[in-house]
Amino acid sequence: MSITARHCLSKIFQPITATSKNSKITRQQVTSKSQRLMLELGIIQQSIPGCFHLLPLGVKSLDKLIKIIDNEMFKIGGQKVLFPTLTNSKLWNESGRLKEVGTELFQLQDRHNHHYILSPTHEEVASEMLSILAPLSYRNFPLKLYQISSKFRDEIKPRFGLMRGREFIMKDMYSFDTDIESAKKTYEEVCNSYENIFNTIGIGYAKVLGSSGSMGGSLSHEYQFKAPIGEDNVLYCSSCQYSANIEVCEDHQKCPNCGDEKNINIQCGIEVGHTFLLGDKYSKPLKSTFIAKDSKPEVLQMGSYGLGISRILAASVEVLSSETEMRWPSVLAPYNVIILPPKKGSAESLQTEGMPEKLYSNLEEKIPGLKNNILMDDRTSLTLGKRLLDAKRVGYQFTIIINKKSAEENPLFELIDIKNNKQLYLSKEALCDYIQQNFRI
Structure with missing residues (x-):
């Protein structure tokens, strides 16, 4: 499937910056x-x-x-x-x-x-x-x-x-x-x-x-x-x-x-x-x-x-929120789920080609409330670690990481649920079930 640009993080205008570097406002004014x-x-x-x-x-x-x-x-x-x-x-x-x-x-x-x-x-x-x-x-x-x-x-x-x-x-x-x-x-x-x-x-x-x-x-x-x-x-x-x-x-x-x-x-x-x-x-x-x-x-x-x-x-x-990480009420979060594909050029990216898009489609199909609430972090020139850090700071409740376990014969997806402080490895079916049970919109 083709994911529209408005649901791809690389296309969203989100200037992440340090406050002290902002010419309009100083850290002391925050x-x-x-x-x-x-x-x-x-x-x-x-x-x-x-x-x-x-x-x-x-x-x-x-x-x-x-x-x-x-x-x-x-x-x-x-x-x-x-x-x-x-x-x-x-x-x-x-x-x-x-x-x-x-x-x-x-x-x-x-x-x-x-x-x-x-x-x-x-x-x-x-x-x-x-x-x-x-x-x-x-x-x-x-x-x-x-x-x-x-x-x-x-x-x-x-x-x-x-x-x-x-x-x-x-x-x-x-x-x-x-x-x-x-x-x-x-x-x-x-x-x-x-x-x-x-x-x-x-x-x-x-x-x-x-x-x-x-x-x-x-x-x-x-x-x-x-x-x-x-x-x-x-x-x-x-x-x-x-x-x-x-x-x-x-x-x-x-x-x-x-x-x-x-x-x-x-x-x-x-x-x-x-x-x-x-x-x-x-x-x-x-x-x-x-x-x-x-x-x-x-x-x-x-x-x-x-x-x-x-x-x-x-x-x-x-x-x-904490001092370093933003948190939202589930019903007001800009997006509730973010998917992190492997880094471009890695072995995992070749072994899981097409999988992020299929997972995106499957989640929207199985959980109607997620329509327009899933974001694809397609900035695959960055490491998974960097993108995971950004996801935690912005406060998406569910972060799905596609890594080497996803490339196995029985694929597993790493799920981080920041609201319930859980890190899980789940099959596609179990992943959908978990999000549906813990998602509120």
């Missing part, structure tokens, strides 16, 4: 292991401070995450839209946020002296759109609109690579309901969907009570990955299972819920998602209304729900 590994292993490259090129392997991982999110949003009736990045600043002035968070905004004006911002979020835009379409009937609600797009924040000190940048990719949903009780039900529905997303990713997380801050509203929850590098401090009570960002706790020495002082634990966390029950904070000043059953106009009740898409990628790598 402040997290995920940032360093993603830079060195060609997943990202810095453009300017706080802005990064997402390279092919990074985009492949991103696409997998977006697919997971799209599937969950579809299940709860979410409809995908795309709002303009450029927002008229008067909308933020009407909501009151322009003055409140103005220093964090990228602001600009056009040749006609009209003022705009590069949006970090779109509560005002979504509200204004519905106000323009008003009057809408109560029958049009609940309405759940979401997008996945680039957002902008003028960070004073960008750090941790994709985890705190000036440009980032975010999934943001805006819900509209006809009354606060319906809005609460929608809020719980989206929160459950978020939990499904994080359970699918497979990294331990905590849903904690959060501060509404400048977003406003009556209820807020954060989704946190536990990590030493995390910038949030999260209080956990093992007595009643209460958890909250310490920003909302008056006393950090005891549980705000049950009063226990002995079973309190404070850990660092990386915020990867945030939900807000907004009420009419934005819909009222921006005149987002609907026609109720009594034919009178009423103000819509809103919810806002964010997921840091690019942050989730980096935070996942941060939580799972």
Whole structure:
């Protein structure tokens, strides 16, 4: 069979380099292991401070995450839209946020002296759109609109690579309901969907009570990955299972819920998602209304729900990786299997000619989930040892090595499973069975 170029490692743009040799960023500016590994292993490259090129392997991982999110949003009736990045600043002035968070905004004006911002979020835009379409009937609600797009924040000190940048990719949903009780039900529905997303990713997380801050509203929850590098401090009570960002706790020495002082634990966390029950904070000043059953106009009740898409990628790598080797959640890994043929010109390469391609085809046929998830390391001018080292560092779960045992009468393939820390020699049938049993997508 012929393997397409996009599944041959030699054809993939993956500039592996040492951070210290990168002209754009120095080793001293690298402040997290995920940032360093993603830079060195060609997943990202810095453009300017706080802005990064997402390279092919990074985009492949991103696409997998977006697919997971799209599937969950579809299940709860979410409809995908795309709002303009450029927002008229008067909308933020009407909501009151322009003055409140103005220093964090990228602001600009056009040749006609009209003022705009590069949006970090779109509560005002979504509200204004519905106000323009008003009057809408109560029958049009609940309405759940979401997008996945680039957002902008003028960070004073960008750090941790994709985890705190000036440009980032975010999934943001805006819900509209006809009354606060319906809005609460929608809020719980989206929160459950978020939990499904994080359970699918497979990294331990905590849903904690959060501060509404400048977003406003009556209820807020954060989704946190536990990590030493995390910038949030999260209080956990093992007595009643209460958890909250310490920003909302008056006393950090005891549980705000049950009063226990002995079973309190404070850990660092990386915020990867945030939900807000907004009420009419934005819909009222921006005149987002609907026609109720009594034919009178009423103000819509809103919810806002964010997921840091690019942050989730980096935070996942941060939580799972060692200092020298990158690791991915199985469902987000750019590729799950990599095949290493023998070195060109070796006796094994002549004895196993055609075998790598047949194995590739057999794995895709037997395990449908591996479609587009197998990579052939066709850089056969390099030694197996060099290519194996690269495979371990990039973090492919399954590395299949074709060597002299593969050339025997009863061929065996060396399999390295880095997730389960196993090295095995298996027949083609046993190899397929093992990967199928241990593969999660």
